[in-house]
Amino acid sequence: MIRTHTCNELSRKNIGEKVKLCGWVHSIRDHGNLKFIDLRDRYGITQIVCSPEEVSEQIWNKLKELKNEFVISVEGFVVGRPEETINKKIDTGEIEVKLIDFVVLNESKNLPFEIEEKEKINETLRLKYRYIDMRKSGLQKNLIKRSDFLFYVREFLKKENFVEIETPILTKSTPEGARDFIVPSRLNPGKFYALPQSPQLFKQILMIGGFDRYYQIAKCFRDEDLRADRQPEFTQIDIEMSFIEEEDIISMVENLLKYAIEKTFEIKVEIPFKKISYNNAIEKYGTDTPDMRLNIEFVDLTKVFEKSEIRIFTEIIEKKGVIKGFFIKDGEKISLKNIEEYNEFVKNSGGNGIGWIRFKGEEIQSPLKKFLLEDIVSEIKNLSPYKTSSEVLLFLGGEKKWVNETLKNLIDKIKEKLIEQKEQFSFVWIVDFPLFEYNLEEKRIQSVHHPFTSPKIDDIKILEIEPLKVKSRAYDIVLNGIEIGGGSIRINKREIQEKIFKIIGLEEKIYLERFGFLLEALEYGAPPHGGIAIGLDRLLMILLGEESIRETIAFPKTQKGVCLLTDAPGDVEYNLLKENKIRIDISEK
RNA sequence: GGGGCCGUAGUUCAGCGGUCAAGAAUGCCAGACUGUCGAUCUGGAGGUCGCGGGUUCAAAUCCCGUCGGCCCCGCCA
Numbered sequence: 060m061i062r063t064h065t066c067n068e069l070s071r072k073n074i075g076e077k078v079k080l081c082g083w084v085h086s087i088r089d090h091g092n093l094k095f096i097d098l099r100d101r102y103g104i105t106q107i108v109c110s111p112e113e114v115s116e117q118i119w120n121k122l123k124e125l126k127n128e129f130v131i132s133v134e135g136f137v138v139g140r141p142e143e144t145i146n147k148k149i150d151t152g153e154i155e156v157k158l159i160d161f162v163v164l165n166e167s168k169n170l171p172f173e174i175e176e177k178e179k180i181n182e183t184l185r186l187k188y189r190y191i192d193m194r195k196s197g198l199q200k201n202l203i204k205r206s207d208f209l210f211y212v213r214e215f216l217k218k219e220n221f222v223e224i225e226t227p228i229l230t231k232s233t234p235e236g237a238r239d240f241i242v243p244s245r246l247n248p249g250k251f252y253a254l255p256q257s258p259q260l261f262k263q264i265l266m267i268g269g270f271d272r273y274y275q276i277a278k279c280f281r282d283e284d285l286r287a288d289r290q291p292e293f294t295q296i297d298i299e300m301s302f303i304e305e306e307d308i309i310s311m312v313e314n315l316l317k318y319a320i321e322k323t324f325e326i327k328v329e330i331p332f333k334k335i336s337y338n339n340a341i342e343k344y345g346t347d348t349p350d351m352r353l354n355i356e357f358v359d360l361t362k363v364f365e366k367s368e369i370r371i372f373t374e375i376i377e378k379k380g381v382i383k384g385f386f387i388k389d390g391e392k393i394s395l396k397n398i399e400e401y402n403e404f405v406k407n408s409g410g411n412g413i414g415w416i417r418f419k420g421e422e423i424q425s426p427l428k429k430f431l432l433e434d435i436v437s438e439i440k441n442l443s444p445y446k447t448s449s450e451v452l453l454f455l456g457g458e459k460k461w462v463n464e465t466l467k468n469l470i471d472k473i474k475e476k477l478i479e480q481k482e483q484f485s486f487v488w489i490v491d492f493p494l495f496e497y498n499l500e501e502k503r504i505q506s507v508h509h510p511f512t513s514p515k516i517d518d519i520k521i522l523e524i525e526p527l528k529v530k531s532r533a534y535d536i537v538l539n540g541i542e543i544g545g546g547s548i549r550i551n552k553r554e555i556q557e558k559i560f561k562i563i564g565l566e567e568k569i570y571l572e573r574f575g576f577l578l579e580a581l582e583y584g585a586p587p588h589g590g591i592a593i594g595l596d597r598l599l600m601i602l603l604g605e606e607s608i609r610e611t612i613a614f615p616k617t618q619k620g621v622c623l624l625t626d627a628p629g630d631v632e633y634n635l636l637k638e639n640k641i642r643i644d645i646s647e648k
Numbered sequence: 649g650g651g652g653c654c655g656u657a658g659u660u661c662a663g664c665g666g667u668c669a670a671g672a673a674u675g676c677c678a679g680a681c682u683g684u685c686g687a688u689c690u691g692g693a694g695g696u697c698g699c700g701g702g703u704u705c706a707a708a709u710c711c712c713g714u715c716g717g718c719c720c721c722g723c724c725a
Contacts, residue, residue, distance in 0.1 A: 086685080086686090086687095088683090088684045088685065088687050088688095089681085089684095089687090090681055090682055090683075090684065090687080090688090091680070091681040091682070092681080092682050093681090093682035093683065093684080094682095094684095095683080095684050095685065095687085097685070104685090106684085106685070108683085108684090110682065127675095140683090141683070143683085144683055144684075144685085146684095146685055148685080149685085152685090169658065169675080169676060170658080170659090170675090171658065171659080172658075172659050172660090172675095173658090173659065173674080173675065175686075176659070176660075176674085176675095177660090177686090178659080178660045178661085178674095179660080180659070180660080181655090181659085181660090181717080182717065182718070183655095183716070183717050183718095184659085186717090233725090235725050236724085236725040237723085237724050237725070238723085238724085256724095256725085257725095259725095281724060282724095283723055283724040284722085284723060284724075286719085286720080286724085287718085287719070287720090289724070505725070506725055507725075508725065509725045510725075511725095512725090563725095607718095617716090617717065617718090618717075618718070618719090619716085619717090621716095623717095
């Protein structure tokens with residue numbers, strides 16, 4: 060046995076015991092004839108102490124060769140520390156281990172960056188030397204939390220009778236959705252597998268196969284450009300259930316999240332979460348991923364300004380535009396200089412500028428002051444949800460969609476100032492999505508969610524007449540302004556599924572080729588079913604207070620999709636290409 | 649496909665046309681030290697200023713290109 064305890068385990072209770080510890084030399088404090096070594100493993104730090112009169116000359120000399128990050132195994136006696144030298148910063152601070160002997164298990168070169176660096180290290184270095192970055196507490200803590208979280212997810216789902224089933228990684232390319240990663244098939248030259256964007260079709264097939272409750276911690280792959288919260292491969296908590304309706308999934312997910320989050324983190328989760336319809340979200344927040352920590356809703360000033368004599372506004376209204384804005388409760392937080400900034404921002408977004416009114420008790424301050432009659436002012440003030448003695452109203456006018464989007468972008472700009480509690484976690488469900496949207500570039504109707512999403516039952520009758528008015532049985536879950544998951548009740552009738560394919564412009568030949576197996580399966584007793592997928596990396600990013608998804612993934616890729624540790628993607632040997640009947644053709648620019 | 653920011657000792661940064669044949673902190677190396685825990689003290693080493701080209705009497709500094717990283721738009725059913 061080369062260790063009897065971890066480096067965070069020993070306490071007063073162990074005093075007098077002979078122990079063996081293993082770990083990395085975290086630091087050496089050398090006082091000449093007294094040396095302290097902090098020995099570190101992932102559990103913690105234990106102080107080793109040694110002086111020449113207590114060990115042989117040979118051991119003492121060997122000790123002098125130790126450097127930081129050497130891996131060693133130490134044998135010694137646990138002793139209590141003198142009262143005045145107790146270190147309250149570490150769990151083992153009441154004891155130390157008096158060295159008897161030690162073995163260097165491996166040496167280490169000087170590290171490219173320090174383990175105990177307080178400042179942020181360049182991410183390129185961190186990714187290249189990921190194994191060193193992992194020795195630091197930050198990434199280590201995140202990966203352990205990730206593991207804990209998944210354990211509680213599995214525990215919850217197991218208790219709820221879910222079956223964890225793996226689905227293939229080598230699968231078939233699907234025409235809708237993101238770009239696929241492809242894998243050549245040597246046994247079928249010229250043909251390719253695709254890596255799954257999600258296990259969508261397999262989980263539906265599992266429902267038809269009678270597994271009424273399925274889940275998987277599923278790797279998904281999408282060959283799209285990366286962002287702070289997007290990696291080409293990521294993990295979803297993928298769930299599907301039979302014999303259920305929207306509300307069953309929603310409440311199951313609420314309970315799951317509450318359980319796993321509260322078990323893993325010091326976070327209280329209040330359920331049920333709020334629900335907002337898609338249309339309402341757009342009207343009130345200008346987005347289908349509103350940040351509910353903000354407590355800011357748009358107010359519609361169109362009717363108020365319609366009666367005013369202010370030309371710039373009445374003109375907008377005549378052109379069917381709208382005037383909308385939002386109140387900021389703590390008006391003092393917004394200076395004139397800030398407003399000037401926002402004005403520039405609105406102009407850069409293609410508008411005329413921003414309108415604003417500052418309410419100070421009975422007084423108002425505004426560039427429009429001389430045009431604002433008293434009754435208009437009081438009507439506007441009445442729209443405030445806060446009615447404090449010091450608030451600011453920011454507003455703009457124009458085409459409705461532009462106004463909603465610009466106000467939302469403006470809020471994003473001001474957000475940092477307005478969020479009172481950063482450590483707050485505010486979930487919201489977005490429901491009643493439209494089933495389809497019109498793609499202007501491709502001039503065709505496409506699915507908002509995915510083509511297997513069921514329309515609302517009442518809307519099936521207008522499916523082919525007014526498809527853009529059809530609502531879907533889809534739901535998204537949003538946390539602090541970021542989409543962390545989404546799902547729907549699926550179509551379980553071949554006839555409707557075929558209609559959907561046709562509406563989104565898939566020819567019969569194409570959809571039979573791609574999805575024929577699903578359509579056929581739907582004819583053999585497909586139960587009503589639905590599910591959800593939760594983006595694990597993203598959810599953890601938010602819960603851990605990280606700015607990037609990469610902080611929750613052991614081996615993430617850079618923005619160009621490169622793994623700096625392994626240098627993937629790389630060249631492959633010519634023979635491998637030949638066996639796969641692949642010829643490289645990189646045309647010059 | 650496009651926009652923005654960044655690249656200087658091992659690390660984090662400063663320097664942004666001229667006493668810079670580049671500097672701080674930390675780390676590293678050597679020596680001293682028996683109660684430290686961000687040890688302390690003394691001394692020392694350490695740089696293709698990402699790479700290539702240009703402008704200039706003079707470039708880490710300005711310009712162009714290129715490579716790499718980050719953030720964003722497009723894209724991500």
